[in-house]
Amino acid sequence: xxxNEVKDRLGKLxxxxxxxxxxxxxxxxxxxxxxxxxxxxxxxxxxEEKYPQFADVNSGIHRVAGEPLDVFKKVKHDLRMTxxxxxxxxxxxxxxxxRIRKLITNDYTYFAELKMDGLAVSLIYDNGVFVRGSTRGxxxxxxxxxxxLKMINSIPLxxxxxxxxxxxxxxxxxxxxxxxxxxxxxxxxxxxxxxxxTRNAAAGSLRxxxxxxxxxxxxxxxxxxxAQYHNINIDTHSEKHQFLKDLxxxxxxxEKKSKSIDDVFAFIDEVEKIRPDFPYGTDGIxxxxxxxxxxxxxxxxxxxxxxxxxxxxxxEKSTTQVLGITVNVGRTGVLTPLxxxxxxxxxxxxxxxxxxxxxxxxxxxxxxxxxTVVIQKAGDVIPEVVEVLVGMRTGKEKKFKMPDICPVCNxxxxxxxxxxxxxxxxxxxxxxxxxxxxxxxxxxxxxxxxKTSQNSKNFSALPLSGSDADKNFYNSAASTSVxxxxxxxxxxxxxxxxxxxxxxxxxxxxxxxxxxxxLKEEGLISDAADLFALEKAxxxxxxxxxxxxxxxxxxxxxxxxxxxxxxxxxxxxxxHVGEQTSHDIADHFESLEKIRKASLEEINNIxxxxxxxxxxxxxxxxxxxxxxxxxxxxxxxxxxxxAKKTADSKWKGMTFVLxxxxxxxxxxxxxxxxxxxxxxxxxxxxxxxxxxxAGESAGSKYTEAQKLGVxxxxxxxxLKIL
Numbered sequence: 001x002x003x004n005e006v007k008d009r010l011g012k013l014x015x016x017x018x019x020x021x022x023x024x025x026x027x028x029x030x031x032x033x034x035x036x037x038x039x040x041x042x043x044x045x046x047x048e049e050k051y052p053q054f055a056d057v058n059s060g061i062h063r064v065a066g067e068p069l070d071v072f073k074k075v076k077h078d079l080r081m082t083x084x085x086x087x088x089x090x091x092x093x094x095x096x097x098x099r100i101r102k103l104i105t106n107d108y109t110y111f112a113e114l115k116m117d118g119l120a121v122s123l124i125y126d127n128g129v130f131v132r133g134s135t136r137g138x139x140x141x142x143x144x145x146x147x148x149l150k151m152i153n154s155i156p157l158x159x160x161x162x163x164x165x166x167x168x169x170x171x172x173x174x175x176x177x178x179x180x181x182x183x184x185x186x187x188x189x190x191x192x193x194x195x196x197x198t199r200n201a202a203a204g205s206l207r208x209x210x211x212x213x214x215x216x217x218x219x220x221x222x223x224x225x226x227a228q229y230h231n232i233n234i235d236t237h238s239e240k241h242q243f244l245k246d247l248x249x250x251x252x253x254x255e256k257k258s259k260s261i262d263d264v265f266a267f268i269d270e271v272e273k274i275r276p277d278f279p280y281g282t283d284g285i286x287x288x289x290x291x292x293x294x295x296x297x298x299x300x301x302x303x304x305x306x307x308x309x310x311x312x313x314x315x316e317k318s319t320t321q322v323l324g325i326t327v328n329v330g331r332t333g334v335l336t337p338l339x340x341x342x343x344x345x346x347x348x349x350x351x352x353x354x355x356x357x358x359x360x361x362x363x364x365x366x367x368x369x370x371x372t373v374v375i376q377k378a379g380d381v382i383p384e385v386v387e388v389l390v391g392m393r394t395g396k397e398k399k400f401k402m403p404d405i406c407p408v409c410n411x412x413x414x415x416x417x418x419x420x421x422x423x424x425x426x427x428x429x430x431x432x433x434x435x436x437x438x439x440x441x442x443x444x445x446x447x448x449x450x451k452t453s454q455n456s457k458n459f460s461a462l463p464l465s466g467s468d469a470d471k472n473f474y475n476s477a478a479s480t481s482v483x484x485x486x487x488x489x490x491x492x493x494x495x496x497x498x499x500x501x502x503x504x505x506x507x508x509x510x511x512x513x514x515x516x517x518x519l520k521e522e523g524l525i526s527d528a529a530d531l532f533a534l535e536k537a538x539x540x541x542x543x544x545x546x547x548x549x550x551x552x553x554x555x556x557x558x559x560x561x562x563x564x565x566x567x568x569x570x571x572x573x574x575x576h577v578g579e580q581t582s583h584d585i586a587d588h589f590e591s592l593e594k595i596r597k598a599s600l601e602e603i604n605n606i607x608x609x610x611x612x613x614x615x616x617x618x619x620x621x622x623x624x625x626x627x628x629x630x631x632x633x634x635x636x637x638x639x640x641x642x643a644k645k646t647a648d649s650k651w652k653g654m655t656f657v658l659x660x661x662x663x664x665x666x667x668x669x670x671x672x673x674x675x676x677x678x679x680x681x682x683x684x685x686x687x688x689x690x691x692x693x694a695g696e697s698a699g700s701k702y703t704e705a706q707k708l709g710v711x712x713x714x715x716x717x718x719l720k721i722l
Contacts, residue, residue, distance in 0.1 A: 006051050012372075012392045013044040014056065019391060032387070033196055034117075034283070035317035036374050038086070039344070040389075043319065071209060072143035075134040079227050081122060081170065082139060083303050084115075084286065084310040088345070090265055093287065096309045097261050103306075104294050109259055111237045111290040112267045114252040115310050116222050117199045117281030118174035119206055121149065128163035130155065135206070139303065148206050149173070151215040154222075154250045163247055166230045171223035171249070174280050175202040179218045198281040220280070223249040236290045252282075257290065268311055275313065284312040318351075319389065320344035322371045325356065325400045328526040329408045329493035335484040336523030337362060337400065339373075339385060347377040349537045349547075354383035355523040358483055359402055366390075368397035382522055383537075402484050408526050409625035411488030492625055493526040498573045502528035505571035506560045510553045528571075529629055531557055532636035561637045565592060568640050572626070575616040579671075580681055584608055585617065592630075592640055596621045608680075651679030655688060659702050660695030662715050673722055685710060693718045 001009065020037050048055040087093045122142065124132040133149035134142040149155055152173065159167070175183075175198040183201065184194035195201035205217045226240045234240055238257050245251060254274075256267040268285050275282060289295055289307040298307040320341040328336050337356040344351055354375060356362050365388050367373065372392035377383045404413055492498065496516065503511045511531070519525045524538055534557060539550035563571075566586035570579050577585070588606045589595045595617075604614040620626055656674050658667055658681065665673075670693065671681050685692060685704040692705040692712045705712050713721070 003051075006047060007054055008394060010044065010047055010051075010054055010056075012394065013040055013047070016389060016391045017041055017044060032374065033317055034199065035315035036319055036387075038312075038315065039317070039319040042088075072145060072207075075132070075137075075142050075144045077122060077134070077137075077140060077142060079168070080139050080300075081120065081136040081142070082300060082305055084308055085304040086284075087309050087311045088314075090268070090311075093264070093309060093311055094261065096287075100289065100298055100306065104289075104297055106291075106294060108294050109236075109257055109290045110261065110264050111241075111255070111257050111288045112264050113224065113241075113255040113286050113288075114271065114282045115284040115286045115312075116172040116174050116224075116252055117197070117283050118172040118202045118222075119199070121145070121171065121173055121206075121221075122227070123149070123155065123169045123171070125159055125163060125167040125169070127165055128159040128161070128167075130157045143207075145206050147211045148208065148214045149221075151211050152219045152221050154220045156248050159247050164230045164232050166228065167226070168228035169223050169244065169249065170225040170227050171221055173202050173206060173219055173221050174198060175205065175217065175219055176279050177281065178279065183217060221250065222252050224251070224286075235292055237288050237292065237295075238290050272313060284310050286310050314345070314347045314349075316347050317374055317376050317386075318344045318346035319372055319374055320351075322367065322369055322373055322385075324369055325362075325367075327403060327407050328523050328530065329406060329486055329491065330523065330526075331494055331496050331517075331520050333486040333488075333491060333494055335402060335406070335413060335486065337402070338523055339367070341373075341375070343537075344375060346375050346383065349377075351375060351377065351383045351537045352535060353524070353538055354385055356385060357523070360482065362400055368393075368399050370394070370397035406486035406488060406491060406493075408493045408628070409486065409488050409491040410628070411486055411491060413484050414487050415482050416485055417482055488625075492629055496520075499528045501573045502571045503531070505567060505573075506563065508556050508560055510549075510556045515553075527629060527632070529632035529636055529638075532561060532633065532638055562639050562641050565590070565640050568592065568638075569595070572620070572630075574620045576613045577617060578683075580683075581609060581613060583675060583680070596627075651677040651690075654679045654690035655682050656680065657682050657685050657689050657692045657701055657705070657710075658695075659692060660698035662693070662695040664715055664719065670718070677722075691718075 017037070017040055020032060020040070085096075087096060120136045122134050122136070123130060130150070131146075132144065133146045133155075134144050136142055150157065177198060180195060180198050180201050187194050195204060201217070202219055205214050205219055208214060223244045224241075225237075226234065226243060232243070234243060238255075241251055241255065254267075254271055256263070258264045258267065264285075264287055271282075271285060287309050289298065295305070295307040298305070300306065320343075322339050322341060324340045326338050326340065328338055330336060336358065339354050339356050341352050341354070356367060361367075365373075365385060367385060367388055370393075372389045373385045374387035374389065375383050376386045402413070405411065406413055486493065496513075499516055500513055503516070508531075516525075519531075519534075524534065525531060534554065536547075536550045536554045539545050539553055564586070566579075566582045569577065569585055569592075570582035584606055585595060585603075589598065598618070600614055600618045603609065603617050604611055606614075609617075651674065656679055658670060662670060674681055679690075682689065685701050685708065687708050687710075689705070689708070689710045692701060692710055693715065694702050694705075694712055695715055702712065704710075
């Protein structure tokens, strides 16, 4: 970006973050999830670090929270309530560790605990009696919500005799997932907007002026720190936790004292496995230097203590910019738009592409090239664009129009009205959506052909933001939408067998028919040429595709981008052109350009190629869709290697036929050896055959060779002459 573009982007980011912050902390009306807010904040922070000349102390990332509500009395914190710096990967945690090791040389331990997803509050106890509770607010001044906090059963109103004369406890007010499900169901029935998540539900509940509302919502409190205390000795953060337990406070059930950062990482991995079934929302692990005296040495920088860091599990939402929109063609001819993004990390993988399904989806979300969008990816679900941040627009964004001609074959495109059916109520999908199951993403509302309906437009919103339209999803059965189709029945994109032949000819054995079908259905490829533009993130986001399988496929594709001319010709799937004919053509012309320019007569003059095959080859290179496909292969990185001159042509002019099972080497290896020595391999025996190589269980070719008097070689004899 130019400096002017950086300044414009920073301005947009600051305005949007400020708006979202006010909506969340002051109006109690969040517009987006935490993942989206954090993604925008992270981009702003990175840009300010990269371009310090444009950094602004009032940009919004240097404050802890928003202003307190006027309807509550304001409370000044005697000791500032800080926030935490986030680490979005284990590498960032290691960077944090390196920084603190430069400042302290003492041996120390770590204390790791759950980062509960709720509202941070401060509880003041005077001689063991709960006298005041407040929100964090801006860190210095919060809101007095004492009466509301008294409605939470897990907050002790009177402590045991072990309590000091003065005590300040800090912790998190949270709402159980089950309670959120019940409340949101009631809110939908009452035509009210559902809460976005347990954190927003807890915050909204505590800001109710009527304490009875808080009591009805069954909130819980988990303590995580002793901020101030009189006349007691506590040397470590872990001792604080034990002290809180002894006083009768509830603490998060998962915590670990660790001697090394590797132990912390093991704890992070362990918690990640139980997170989906944990009854409360938790988005990470807080890692703290356990010793209090070392915490004092490390101190606080800006808004956050240096001695703690919050490891955040991969976000299921992120923001990015749309760089462009291309169109792929499915096996039925349906055109599917595919968005290309500035690469962004979401749910643990870097995403740079996502299907937009169809024009209905684009128009519903009003997605434009250049837009800043929200990407969602949960678990095995492929990335989806779920929202456009209209406030980030500069006026330079461009609307997308579906092409009038097929991008694969240049045939006309026509619009057809199609029917889109919903999942029936009995399939459990609607029930999972009510529970906030992340698997019920936007993808579930679309068929493999990219069909959608107006009633499904808020399908993914229920567990996230919600609207009245969500209720329509559960009751609607079917509706219509418009899809765009290629009119050419012979469009290469519709020829699934040709695609599989191409993959087999290239020997990309990791891609089978089912994988090809899946890639087509998801709109990731139109033809075999698109395989060479795939990235790891495109595959790792697909259901039942792990990191390893995605790695294997992408590595195999990359390793096959350089190809010999004969294999390239063979992979094209030209009618009547087999493996040996491909060798003959490549040997004769030595370059693809010469083949493309060759006349029918020139092709027909090649030894062993008759008029039918010649005509098929000639016709192939006269069709524009075939030339487009070849040019697309080159554009996606395919390179034809210069033909290697065979070192030994001792078998030049000889033809071999293979039959039976060869035990020492496979048939493909034998073929390669024959070709490398200038020979040819035929599938049938004739009087012109030089040798028949016979393995175990040789069939009719063996008998035919005997009849014609053709020399038969055993496998051992073949190896000797080789």
